[in-house]
Amino acid sequence: xxxxxxxxxxxxxxxxxxxxxxxxxxxxxxxxxxxxxxxxxxxxxxxxxxxxxxxxxxxxxxxxxxxxxxxxxxxxxxxxxxxxxxxxxxxxxxxxxxxxxxxxxxxxxxxxxxxxxxxxxxxxxxxxxxxxxxxxxxxxxxxxxxxxxxxxxxxxxxxxxxxxxxxxxxxxxxxxxxxxxxxxxxxxxxxxxxxxxxxxxxxxxxxxxxxxxxxxxxxxxxxxxxxxxxxxxxxxxxxxxxxxxxxxxxxxxxxxxxxxxxxxxxxxxxxxxxxxxxxxxxxxxxxxxxxxxxxxxxxxxxxxxxxxxxxxxxxxxxxxxxxxxxxxxxxxxxxxxxxxxxxxxxxxxxxxxxxxxxxxxxxxxxxxxxxxxxxxxxxxxxxxxxxxxxxxxxxxxxxxxxxxxxxxxxxxxxxxxxxxxxxxxxxxxxxxxxxxxxxxxxxxxxxxxxxxxxxxxxxxxxxxxxxxxxxxxxxxxxxxxx
Amino acid sequence: xxxxxxxxxxxxxxxxxxxxxxxxxxxxxxxxxxxxxxxxxxxxxxxxxxxxxxxxxxxxxxxxxxxxxxxxxxxxxxxxxxxxxxxxxxxxxxxxxxxxxxxxxxxxxxxxxxxxxxxxxxxxxxxxxxxxxxxxxxxxxxxxxxxxxxxxxxxxxxxxxxxxxxxxxxxxxxxxxxxxxxxxxxxxxxxxxxxxxxxxxxxxxxxxxxxxxxxxxxxxxxxxxxxxxxxxxxxxxxxxxxxxxxxxxxxxxxxxxxxxxxxxxxxxxxxxxxxxxxxxxxxxxxxxxxxxxxxxxxxxxxxxxxxxxxxxxx
Numbered sequence: 001x002x003x004x005x006x007x008x009x010x011x012x013x014x015x016x017x018x019x020x021x022x023x024x025x026x027x028x029x030x031x032x033x034x035x036x037x038x039x040x041x042x043x044x045x046x047x048x049x050x051x052x053x054x055x056x057x058x059x060x061x062x063x064x065x066x067x068x069x070x071x072x073x074x075x076x077x078x079x080x081x082x083x084x085x086x087x088x089x090x091x092x093x094x095x096x097x098x099x100x101x102x103x104x105x106x107x108x109x110x111x112x113x114x115x116x117x118x119x120x121x122x123x124x125x126x127x128x129x130x131x132x133x134x135x136x137x138x139x140x141x142x143x144x145x146x147x148x149x150x151x152x153x154x155x156x157x158x159x160x161x162x163x164x165x166x167x168x169x170x171x172x173x174x175x176x177x178x179x180x181x182x183x184x185x186x187x188x189x190x191x192x193x194x195x196x197x198x199x200x201x202x203x204x205x206x207x208x209x210x211x212x213x214x215x216x217x218x219x220x221x222x223x224x225x226x227x228x229x230x231x232x233x234x235x236x237x238x239x240x241x242x243x244x245x246x247x248x249x250x251x252x253x254x255x256x257x258x259x260x261x262x263x264x265x266x267x268x269x270x271x272x273x274x275x276x277x278x279x280x281x282x283x284x285x286x287x288x289x290x291x292x293x294x295x296x297x298x299x300x301x302x303x304x305x306x307x308x309x310x311x312x313x314x315x316x317x318x319x320x321x322x323x324x325x326x327x328x329x330x331x332x333x334x335x336x337x338x339x340x341x342x343x344x345x346x347x348x349x350x351x352x353x354x355x356x357x358x359x360x361x362x363x364x365x366x367x368x369x370x371x372x373x374x375x376x377x378x379x380x381x382x383x384x385x386x387x388x389x390x391x392x393x394x395x396x397x398x399x400x401x402x403x404x405x406x407x408x409x410x411x412x413x414x415x416x417x418x419x420x421x422x423x424x425x426x427x428x429x430x431x432x433x434x435x436x437x438x439x440x441x442x443x444x445x446x447x448x449x450x451x452x453x454x455x456x457x458x459x460x461x462x463x464x465x466x467x468x469x470x471x472x473x474x475x476x477x478x479x480x481x482x
Numbered sequence: 483x484x485x486x487x488x489x490x491x492x493x494x495x496x497x498x499x500x501x502x503x504x505x506x507x508x509x510x511x512x513x514x515x516x517x518x519x520x521x522x523x524x525x526x527x528x529x530x531x532x533x534x535x536x537x538x539x540x541x542x543x544x545x546x547x548x549x550x551x552x553x554x555x556x557x558x559x560x561x562x563x564x565x566x567x568x569x570x571x572x573x574x575x576x577x578x579x580x581x582x583x584x585x586x587x588x589x590x591x592x593x594x595x596x597x598x599x600x601x602x603x604x605x606x607x608x609x610x611x612x613x614x615x616x617x618x619x620x621x622x623x624x625x626x627x628x629x630x631x632x633x634x635x636x637x638x639x640x641x642x643x644x645x646x647x648x649x650x651x652x653x654x655x656x657x658x659x660x661x662x663x664x665x666x667x668x669x670x671x672x673x674x675x676x677x678x679x680x681x682x683x684x685x686x687x688x689x690x691x692x693x694x695x696x697x698x699x700x701x702x703x704x705x706x707x708x709x710x711x712x713x714x715x716x717x718x719x720x721x722x723x724x725x726x727x728x729x730x731x732x733x734x735x736x737x738x739x740x741x742x743x744x745x746x747x748x749x750x751x752x753x754x755x756x757x758x759x760x761x762x763x764x765x766x767x768x769x770x771x772x773x774x775x776x777x778x779x780x781x782x783x784x785x786x787x788x789x790x791x792x793x794x795x796x
Contacts, residue, residue, distance in 0.1 A: 051593065052586050054574065228575045237577035247578045252487050256794055263486040265634065265785040266730040267793040 007154035011425055012077055012415040023080045023192075023473060030188045031075065036421045042184045043074045043418055049180045055172070055234050070173070071466030073417045076181050077428060077448040078192070081475035087150065087158055087432065088442045090342030095146050095434050097332040098165065098319045102142040104335075106132045106315065116334050117327045121351070125324070127166075127317030129280065131287055135304060137313050138211050141436045144275075144311040145204070147171070147447075150342070150430040152413035159343045161410065161429065163320040163328070166312060167277055170447040170467075171433050172235035175200060175242075177469035178445065194471040197445035200433070201242035204275075207437035208243075211309045212272040219272030221245045222262065224253075226278050226294045236277050245275070255298030258305040273309045274299075280314045288314075322371045322405050323349055345410055350401040359406040360397065363390045366406040368397065381457070383409055412457055417450060417468070427451040429459050430470065444472040483730065488579050489638045490786045491572040496642025498569035499588070502562045503619045504650045508533060509549040509562070510612040511678045515671070516545040522671040529672075530679065532657040533650075534560065549608065554601060562615070563595045581629040587622035591615060637727040641720060641781065648716035649774050651680055651703055656767045659696060659760055666760075667696055685709050700763045704770075705755050713770060714750040720777065721747040731784060733792075739780035746773045 008016070013024040020028045031039070050056070050069040079087075104111050105122050106129075112119045122128055147168030149161045178197050182189055205221060212219035225236035227249050240247035246262065254261045254268060261268035276283055282292040287300035302308045318324065326347040329340040348355040348366070359366060363382050370378035380393040397404045414425035432446040448470045449459035459465040508530040515526040527545045531537050534552065541548040555561045570592040573585060594600065595615070604611045623643075630636050658667065658676055667673060673694045677683040680703055689706075690698050706712040721743040728740045753766070 052589060053582070054577070054585065054589050223578075228571070233574075234577075237574075241578035246485050246488070247576075248485060249487070252485050254790060256790075263790075264483045265486055265489045265638075265727065266483045267788075268790070268795065269483060 007411065009411045009427065010152050010154050010156050010413040012152075012413055012428070013425075023078050026188050026191050027076065027078065027185070030185065031423065039074065039418055040421055046072060046074055046180050046184050049183065050176065053176065055176055070461055071450075071452055072173075072177060072180065073426075073450055073452075073466055073468035074184060075416050075418055075423070076185070076469040076471045077415045077430075078471045078473065079430075079446075081473050083158070084195075084444060084472045086341065087430075088444070090158070090160075090340070091146075091148060091432060091434050091442050092440050093332060093336065093338065093341050094148070094160065094163070094328065095143065095436055095440055097335045098146075098163065098328070099140050099142050099436060100335040101331050102313070102316060102319050103137065103140040105318065106137075106142075107134065111331070111334055114334070116330050117324065121321075121323055121327075122318060125318050125321050127280070127315065127321055129315030129318075131300060131304075132313065132315040135313075136306065138309070139436075139438050141207075141211065141438075142313040143316045143319070144207055144211065144313075144436055145171075146434040146436065147431050148434065150432070151345075151410055152430070154411050157343070158430070159345055160328070161345055162322075163325065164431075165316040165320040167279060168431075168433070169232040169235055169277070170431055170449075171200060172232075172238045173467050174433065174443075174445050174447045174470070175238070177447075177467060181469040181471075189471075192471060193474045195444035195474050197443055200443045200445075201239060203435055203441055203443070204239065205243040205245065207435040207441070208245075208273045208275050208309075208311055210437035211311055215306070216272050220270060221273040221275065222248045222271050224248055224250070224274050224276040224278055224283075226250075226282070230277075232277065239275075250278070250293065250295045253296040253299070255296055255302050258298070258302045258307050260296065260299060260302050260308045271308060273311060275311050280317065283310065283314065322347075322369055323351065323402075326405065345407050348406040350397055350404040350406065355406075356397070356401050359404075360394055363394060365409060367409055368393060368404055368406045371403050371405060381409070410457070412451070412459075415448070415450070415468070417452070419452070419454075424454070426454070427457050427459065428468070446470040446472075484579070484634050486786045486788075488576045488635070489727075490782075491576045492579065492635050492638040493642040493781070495569050495572045495576075495588075496639040496644075497646040498565045498572070498642075499619055499622060500643045500646040501650065502565040502569065503616055504647070505534060505552060505562050505565070506612045506616045506619075507681060508679050509552050510609055510616075511675050512545050513549050513608055513612075515675050520671070522669045522675075525667075525669065525672050526675045529654070529657055529676065533654045533679070536560075546608075550604060553604060553608075553612065554595075556596075563600075566592055566595050566615075576635075579635050580626070583625045583629040584622065587618065587625045591618045591622065594618070634727050637723040638785075641723045641727070644716040644719040644723070645774055645778060647711060648713050648720065649771060651711055651713055651716070652767050652771045652774065654679060655700065655703055656764065656771070659700065659767075660764050670694055673699060680711050682709065682711055696760060697758065700760070701755055701758065704763070704766070705750060705753060714747075717743070717747045717750050717770075724777075724781075727785070733784050733788070738784045739777050742773060742777045742780055746770065746777065749773075 013021060015021060047069055050072060056069050111117055112122060143165035145168060147164045147170060150158045151161050152158050174197055208221045209219055223236055223240040223245055225233060225247055237247055248262055252262050254263060260271045262271055278294050281289045283295040284300040285292045285295055286297050303310050326349055329344055332338060332340045348359050350356045350359055366382045368380040412427040412429055415428045416423050417426045428448050428450050430446050430448055433443050435441045448468050450466045450468055451457055451459045452466045453464055512527050512530040516523045527542045528537060531541055531548060551558060553562045556563050558564060570588050573580060573588050577585060674683060676699060677686050682703060686702050704713045707714060709715060724740050724743045
């Protein structure tokens with residue numbers, strides 16, 4: 001177990017007294033009835049499913065390259081209906097407020113005038129896009145696809161660790177894990193009464209269409225991918241296939257007279273909505289990074305002219321900035337007059353002198369993150385770092401305090417995983433996906449990321465993380481269980 | 483209507499799988515024939531390797547090593563492994579356009595070819611290894627046929643298959659009979675193996691009995707209406723699929739690929755087969771191969787790399 005010194009992590013399956021929680025009983029019984037070899041066989045079935053589907057990444061080594069699957073754990077993570085209801089309400093509330101926040105800062109900037117969020121924190125953030133100022137976004141839906149990272153704290157309550165409002169990925173794993181777990185535990189799955197996630201692609205399509213519906217009937221939707229070498233390419237192709245939308249690359253698109261067209265076999269076809277899986281910086285070399293070959297020259301002007309919709313809107317990153325994060329509860333209160341249903345993790349902003357001195361004095365207890373970085377990079381996990389590492393990091397913080405925030409060492413909950421043939425708890429987080437267009441929808445499921453290394457708290461797939469299916473239970477079925 | 487890039491990829495998947503299948507067959511026939519150390523066996527190796535464009539005498543003398551490289555050498559862009567990797571890479575780029583069933587078949591072949599034990603599997607039983615790949619490629623085509631909509635994308639896939647097939651058979655025949663006047667081929671073993679390389683032995687025997695003659699082979703592989711690997715059969719399919727995919731493109735009919743394909747089809751359909759000579763056949767094959775190359779370019783210019791100025795809305 002990790003040595004954070006504080007409370008023991010919450011275990012998804014077992015109570016502190018070691019008893020199996022009711023919603024895990026069916027799975028626990030089933031697993032107990034299977035011999036180690038049978039479990040291993042199911043694990044192999046699962047891995048073969050991913051390999052055949054091509055849900056892989058390529059490892060280059062020596063003179064050959066091999067295909068590897070992203071590690072996937074056999075045992076589903078189960079969330080009871082009442083807990084999900086809280087998550088759903090909390091995420092809906094949060095995204096509503098964040099969309100309003102984006103509409104405001106790219107509009108009248110009332111929240112900045114009222115001093116609720118520091119002006120320079122927003123306007124000086126690299127993810128703030130001046131180009132988005134006063135641009136009409138239908139339904140004020142800036143972040144059409146949002147994937148928020150939740151963790152479960154030792155007391156069992158969920159909290160938001162991070163919002164991903166730019167180009168969140170991972171939803172294909174939610175769907176593929178579900179396909180796979182229906183094959184590996186069909187009986188238990190049926191008994192448990194799991195809510196379906198397979199509406200996600202058509203709800204995504206409806207969300208995207210709702211972004212153009214007010215000016216063009218039956219809009220043409222496309223998915224824009226950086227291409228086959230992108231690590232999330234599988235997901236781009238998967239979503240395009242399930243939505244029935246063309247998967248386009250920058251080189252397939254042409255802008256003419258502020259309209260966007262794709263090159264088809266029969267000529268140019270007008271496009272209305274672009275679900276882009278390319279970062280802001282790369283979508284239009286004329287507006288953003290000039291060295292980008294992934295985007296389309298003139299795309300942003302076509303967007304400004306109202307002839308195409310880009311989803312998610314450029315500039316949403318300013319609202320999932322790690323420093324702005326600290327203000328989200330205040331943002332929710334400001335726009336909705338409500339308290340946040342899902343709490344934040346306590347966050348210290350190094351830009352504030354009083355908080356900076358607290359951070360520097362307690363580096364051995366805190367996790368420090370660079371505001372601009374993601375994917376587990378550029379961070380210091382105080383309790384695990386050496387004295388020298390902490391000293392180096394302290395200098396970096398002092399040199400550029402605005403670039404850093406700090407949080408207490410968080411404790412992720414654990415869930416049972418199949419590790420080398422044995423059931424063993426590993427730390428997990430939870431990434432549900434929220435769609436917002438004309439309305440906000442939370443898909444009843446999520447990507448559960450697993451830190452497969454014992455004791456590790458880092459769940460990112462770039463650093464040895466895996467994933468597992470997430471079962472959200474339907475309430476009434478729950479009651480019929482023993 | 484589909485993305486131009488996607489149509490291009492589907493077309494190339496068709497070409498690559500057809501190429502891989504053909505080369506598996508050439509390698510297999512060559513390996514089998516050269517188990518005997520006869521003069522006709524050496525001729526089989528010469529023809530097989532010339533047909534893939536590599537008639538190096540050293541390679542002809544070492545058919546096993548040549549087949550090994552032709553199958554597994556990823557450095558060689560013309561190898562079976564490279565063709566299958568390219569087919570699969572193209573399929574990955576249009577993963578949203580092909581059915582899961584189709585994708586899985588192709589992905590499986592690729593995984594088998596690139597598995598760490600592929601070299602060992604080839605060494606242990608090259609014939610079985612090649613035979614399995616051919617079988618898997620048939621499964622791929624079957625899955626595509628049975629699960630994909632037979633629309634535009636399908637049309638481009640099959641255009642690739644048949645154009646490649648016509649060119650491969652054309653090249654094989656050209657290699658066999660180009661020098662027929664100076665070096666007439668009468669060796670029964672050699673002729674039978676040429677039929678095997680075209681997967682044509684059994685259909686030929688049913689049609690002409692075991693009377694295997696160069697002129698009849700040419701007649702069968704060039705002009706037979708029903709045999710799926712005859713050039714006539716392939717050109718009829720090329721014309722058919724081009725008509726299908728050209729339906730919405732005005733530029734495709736006049737002067738474009740459709741006209742070229744129609745002309746080539748007619749050339750084979752109405753050829754004077756009765757009076758065909760081995761000499762005449764060589765010239766005919768050259769024309770066919772040139773026209774296939776012209777169709778390939780015309781497809782590219784009409785559907786994929788057309789100039790934007792011509793197609794911009796007014």
